[in-house]
Amino acid sequence: MTATKLSISGVGKNFGAVRALDRVDLDIAPGEFVTLIGPSGCGKSTLFNMLAGLLEPDAGGTILLDGKPGKLLGRTAFMPQRDLLLPWRNVLDNALLPCEIEGLPRAETRARAEKMAVDFGLRGFEKHFPQQLSGGMRQRVALMRTFMFERDLMLLDEPFGALDALTRSMMQRWLLDIWARYRRTIIFITHDIDEAIFLADRVVVMSARPGRIKLDRRIELPRPRDAHLLTAPEFTAIKRELLDAVEEESLKSFSA
Amino acid sequence: MLRAALPILLLFALWEAAVVGLAIDPFYLPSIRVVAAAMQAQSGFYLDAYLVTLAEAALGFAMGGLVGVASALLFTRLPMVKDMVLPIFIVSQTVPVIAFGAIVVLWFGNTLMAKAAIAFYLTFFPVTINTLAGIAAVDARQVALLRSFGAGQGAVMRKLLLPAALPRIFTALRLSASLALAGAIVGEWFGATRGVGAMLLAAMFNEQIVSLWASILVAAAVGGTLFAAVALAERAMVFWREEL
Ligand SMILES: Nc1ncnc2c1ncn2[C@@H]1O[C@H](COP(=O)(O)OP(=O)(O)OP(=O)(O)O)[C@@H](O)[C@H]1O
Ligand SMILES: [Mg+2]
Numbered sequence: 325m326t327a328t329k330l331s332i333s334g335v336g337k338n339f340g341a342v343r344a345l346d347r348v349d350l351d352i353a354p355g356e357f358v359t360l361i362g363p364s365g366c367g368k369s370t371l372f373n374m375l376a377g378l379l380e381p382d383a384g385g386t387i388l389l390d391g392k393p394g395k396l397l398g399r400t401a402f403m404p405q406r407d408l409l410l411p412w413r414n415v416l417d418n419a420l421l422p423c424e425i426e427g428l429p430r431a432e433t434r435a436r437a438e439k440m441a442v443d444f445g446l447r448g449f450e451k452h453f454p455q456q457l458s459g460g461m462r463q464r465v466a467l468m469r470t471f472m473f474e475r476d477l478m479l480l481d482e483p484f485g486a487l488d489a490l491t492r493s494m495m496q497r498w499l500l501d502i503w504a505r506y507r508r509t510i511i512f513i514t515h516d517i518d519e520a521i522f523l524a525d526r527v528v529v530m531s532a533r534p535g536r537i538k539l540d541r542r543i544e545l546p547r548p549r550d551a552h553l554l555t556a557p558e559f560t561a562i563k564r565e566l567l568d569a570v571e572e573e574s575l576k577s578f579s580a
Numbered sequence: 581m582l583r584a585a586l587p588i589l590l591l592f593a594l595w596e597a598a599v600v601g602l603a604i605d606p607f608y609l610p611s612i613r614v615v616a617a618a619m620q621a622q623s624g625f626y627l628d629a630y631l632v633t634l635a636e637a638a639l640g641f642a643m644g645g646l647v648g649v650a651s652a653l654l655f656t657r658l659p660m661v662k663d664m665v666l667p668i669f670i671v672s673q674t675v676p677v678i679a680f681g682a683i684v685v686l687w688f689g690n691t692l693m694a695k696a697a698i699a700f701y702l703t704f705f706p707v708t709i710n711t712l713a714g715i716a717a718v719d720a721r722q723v724a725l726l727r728s729f730g731a732g733q734g735a736v737m738r739k740l741l742l743p744a745a746l747p748r749i750f751t752a753l754r755l756s757a758s759l760a761l762a763g764a765i766v767g768e769w770f771g772a773t774r775g776v777g778a779m780l781l782a783a784m785f786n787e788q789i790v791s792l793w794a795s796i797l798v799a800a801a802v803g804g805t806l807f808a809a810v811a812l813a814e815r816a817m818v819f820w821r822e823e824l
Contacts, residue, residue, distance in 0.1 A: 376728045398730025408725050411820040422729040423738065453820060473729055552597050 328391065329354040329477055329509045330375070336534075337370050337384035344370045346534040347385070350512065354476065357503060359512045359520040362530030362538075362572060363577040368513045369405060371535070372479045375511075376402035376435055389477065401475040401508075405482050407466035409454040415465050416441065416450040421475035437472060443502060449482040461492040467499075471506060480512045484519065493551060500549060517566055518554060521545075529569045532577035539569045584808070586783060605787055615793045624780075626798055629730035632746040633764050633776040634802045636692055641806060642697020643758035645753055647700070648707025649742075655708075656715050656741065666708075674701055684769040695767030696776070702763040710752035714745025747821055750814040761799065770798050776802060 345367035377396030529539040687812035751820035768777025783792035
């Protein structure tokens with residue numbers, strides 16, 4: 325039996341009369357890259373907020389991180405849907421924010437950030453302010469901030485949602501590269517099926533609101549992956565299977 | 581510096597042109613050259629008034645700014661204290677400053693602190709209210725992000741709420757700069773012998789029109805100094821303003 329990094333069972337959430345999330349059960353292994361896909365409003369961000377400890381699940385649901393229950397705040401590296409960079413901090417200082425909050429030694433984390441900035445394609449931009457950056461760069465700064473907060477489990481909420489297609493596919497390959505190098509467990513929300521398959525060890529499809537897990541598909545495509553994979557027959561076969569599931573749910577969320 | 585000086589020179593030119601062109605009775609508006617000559621003749625006297633009033637207004641302004649920001653932070657941290665104290669702040673502001681003047685002079689005597697206290701009374705409240713508004717406008721998702729990094733209330737305050745409120749704080753400080761000057765002048769009206777306010781009163785009672793206009797120019801210089809100081813600090817601290 326392999327150890328589980330994260331174990332979610334029976335987790336649901338009501339907002340007043342709105343049932344945002346139904347009972348969700350999900351186990352994630354250490355080092356796994358899981359993508360989460362589902363119609364808008366099905367409760368993906370709500371689930372993340374609970375995993376980050378910002379929101380309590382309704383009674384009956386449990387979330388175990390490293391097999392232990394307890395407070396989740398500060399134990400996962402959470403990247404919200406918007407970059408939320410602080411406009412008065414330059415690139416490096418934005419990335420250093422979580423380390424400052426943790427009270428880590430300044431000189432040491434700074435040196436680490438300067439090194440990491442190279443991996444994140446931000447070399448030469450360390451002193452720039454968020455207003456001076458392109459959308460893709462801002463997103464990389466937000467990602468770097470998430471990596472600087474050294475937690476084994478990373479929650480990335482549509483990190484590439486606002487990027488154009490070209491930048492996006494570059495960022496995907498780059499993220500896989502980074503992931504291979506830093507070895508973290510990642511849950512990644514996306515609306516893009518290609519992206520979901522391309523990145524993942526496992527794609528989890530959620531149903532229309534109230535969200536449940538509809539499909540949990542292991543992706544056994546070889547790594548490292550490159551752009552050619554997108555047109556390979558194995559890839560398209562998986563894509564067809566997932567598209568059917570996703571479209572069914574999207575139609576439901578429209579007619580609801 | 582030049583950008584500020586140019587409009588002032590233009591205003592003086594217009595003033596002089598109006599006085600000469602429309603042949604205005606000097607009782608209503610004396611020539612700027614006459615006023616300037618009077619100021620030069622008694623430059624020590626006017627400089628003293630400038631410095632005295634500037635010190636009073638600046639001290640009251642600094643106290644008002646500090647207390648305003650500090651109480652807004654305290655109110656944010658402890659909403660119970662806010663519910664108890666903010667109504668008192670509001671009631672205090674319904675009393676016209678003139679009504680306080682006599683009491684303040686009674687308490688502090690005819691001192692620098694008496695005038696500063698009145699300037700303080702006029703300035704702390706707008707700063708409190710604007711700081712609170714600035715903090716209330718901070719994106720809840722931003723707060724959530726910091727909390728996800730394990731930030732407590734203190735860290736959220738220092739790293740997010742206070743800096744994010746700075747643009748609103750400076751809006752209040754610019755307003756407060758002129759309020760502090762008004763407070764210092766009113767304070768001087770309760771028996772002071774030095775300062776712009778005292779000079780204004782004396783000129784009015786003695787119908788010294790030139791001296792009256794000179795006092796007004798000195799008052800404007802005090803207000804301009806305070807305002808410029810705030811603007812400089814703002815430029816250094818809120819360089820990122822376009823966002824949020
Ligand atoms: N704080 C809240 N109060 C009330 N309702 C909420 C709150 N947060 C989310 N909801 C509701 O819960 C449902 C799920 O929202 P959530 O943001 O989790 O969806 P999502 O799957 O992330 O959608 P998207 O793909 O558009 O980001 C929505 O109907 C939303 O309106
Ligand atoms: Mg979402």
